[in-house]
Amino acid sequence: MSFFSFFEHIPTISSTVLKHYTEGPPKKSWDLKFHLAIALIKGNDRFSKTPIEQSQKEFEKHFALKTPPNITIKGVILDDEYRQKSKTYLEKILKPYDDVLDDKWKDPNDKGLYGEWLYINEKINETDNVILYLHGGGFCFGSPKTIRIITQKFTELAGSRVFAPDYRLSPQSQFPAALCDSIAAYLYLINPGPNAGFEPINPKRIILAGESAGGNLVFTTILSLRDAELPLPAGAIVLVDLTQSMPSKWNPELDKVDYVPSELDVFIKLPLSPAMNEFHADAKALADKIALKNPKIVSHPSFTEVPRFQLYCANEAIYNILISSPMLAESLGNLPPILCQVGGDEKFRDEAVLICHKAASPHEYQLPSYATENFEKSPFKKPTKVILEVYDDMPHAWHMFTFSKPSQIAIERCCDFIKRVASIEDNNTSTIDLIKEETVSPSISVSSLFIAMRVGTDGKIRELNETDRDCLKWDNIGVVPKPEN
Numbered sequence: 001m002s003f004f005s006f007f008e009h010i011p012t013i014s015s016t017v018l019k020h021y022t023e024g025p026p027k028k029s030w031d032l033k034f035h036l037a038i039a040l041i042k043g044n045d046r047f048s049k050t051p052i053e054q055s056q057k058e059f060e061k062h063f064a065l066k067t068p069p070n071i072t073i074k075g076v077i078l079d080d081e082y083r084q085k086s087k088t089y090l091e092k093i094l095k096p097y098d099d100v101l102d103d104k105w106k107d108p109n110d111k112g113l114y115g116e117w118l119y120i121n122e123k124i125n126e127t128d129n130v131i132l133y134l135h136g137g138g139f140c141f142g143s144p145k146t147i148r149i150i151t152q153k154f155t156e157l158a159g160s161r162v163f164a165p166d167y168r169l170s171p172q173s174q175f176p177a178a179l180c181d182s183i184a185a186y187l188y189l190i191n192p193g194p195n196a197g198f199e200p201i202n203p204k205r206i207i208l209a210g211e212s213a214g215g216n217l218v219f220t221t222i223l224s225l226r227d228a229e230l231p232l233p234a235g236a237i238v239l240v241d242l243t244q245s246m247p248s249k250w251n252p253e254l255d256k257v258d259y260v261p262s263e264l265d266v267f268i269k270l271p272l273s274p275a276m277n278e279f280h281a282d283a284k285a286l287a288d289k290i291a292l293k294n295p296k297i298v299s300h301p302s303f304t305e306v307p308r309f310q311l312y313c314a315n316e317a318i319y320n321i322l323i324s325s326p327m328l329a330e331s332l333g334n335l336p337p338i339l340c341q342v343g344g345d346e347k348f349r350d351e352a353v354l355i356c357h358k359a360a361s362p363h364e365y366q367l368p369s370y371a372t373e374n375f376e377k378s379p380f381k382k383p384t385k386v387i388l389e390v391y392d393d394m395p396h397a398w399h400m401f402t403f404s405k406p407s408q409i410a411i412e413r414c415c416d417f418i419k420r421v422a423s424i425e426d427n428n429t430s431t432i433d434l435i436k437e438e439t440v441s442p443s444i445s446v447s448s449l450f451i452a453m454r455v456g457t458d459g460k461i462r463e464l465n466e467t468d469r470d471c472l473k474w475d476n477i478g479v480v481p482k483p484e485n
Helices: 003-012 015-022 032-043 052-062 080-093 095-100 148-158 177-190 213-227 252-256 274-293 349-360 405-421 466-473
Strands: 071-078 113-120 130-134 161-165 206-210 235-237 338-343 386-391 450-455
Touching: 052 274, 071 080, 071 148, 071 177, 080 095, 080 177, 080 213, 095 274, 113 148, 113 177, 130 148, 130 177, 130 213, 148 161, 148 405, 161 177, 177 206, 177 213, 206 213, 206 405, 213 235, 235 405, 338 349, 338 405, 349 386, 349 450, 349 466, 386 405, 405 450
Parallel strands: 130 161, 130 206, 206 235, 235 338, 338 386, 386 450
Antiparallel strands: 071 113, 113 161
């Protein structure tokens, strides 16, 4: 049963789903369809009881979407040279973390990096903007097929081509395999081979976008491009903190709205299977190597006061900003313009708010108290232009519920940003030029570098809530919380 057609199959919904539904919508703005969609996700515990290999296949099946007749989808397999080039850049950037990373990412045991192009009709217009879209799924699930509900909308509304890579997933492939693949996809776009079927794409016509884990990859990809001194894209649409340290992640009130699990180690508890058995064996070998090497890297005692809780990486590696969260970066300056959309009731809200403030004001919002880096020595001090949109009553990744008004509003605003940011001809453009004219009004404060707003379920704009900025004073940024017994 396709997730997006489950409304036609109400009798098949489990009693657990019905329990979440009969408790009533946690927000008055939710209509029946939206409430049922969230209840279905909250009540579906099948993935936690099924071998990961099977769950990954079922995830792709359930989130499948038919392609409308006006959109062409073309699958490609990238030449291995792009992964090799990406690996060269990453090895240099990640050298300080060699002792805490699983080396298997360097020799992928697969058939190559698959990706799919989406574009209107059958003709590719070489002047189109290109969206490099990185799907979500907790780094464990998803593919270009599972996120077509969004990429097709981007293709239609932004009038752009979309390229979505099928990056490697955990637990089969751990960090930085997914990041290596996302960078490889970007290198493919800006320097395709003679048989690629298209001319090199000007980076100023490329916009990176992604939701959930894909949003994390968008941020870590542009940070990698910046640090490797590669040409940056026109902009980025992002978002995920693997330290899970911000207050909103653990706010019990948000459990009523958001479907993101509260457990710290939810994926580690997946049932044993060939893939999980291999993961546990690799995790032990990596832990033994780390103990032997005793690497001198930035960390906090909280990282190792709890058992390993991520399939994506070892706890000792979490501080690496290309793994965990951009909010731990020395500086988020010198990045392309960013549009960040986050749900007002999602558990990653605080992280998004902090990251956006940190990018727009790198001098003011710096590092956790335990960090050893020196911001004054950073070569990336130029503030990044940022637009932050916090959507009332919305849970994590609400964009995929495209039948809802808030999803439609958010996607339309993404596509408007894509058109505007790709038309920038110099670096003097203000953030005001990147949003719709009616948004620039007395209802919100605007500046040339940072615009933050609340977006109502009807699309109306206002200032952030007074409590939205409370996270900026949080003392435990980047400190892994101890789970309650």
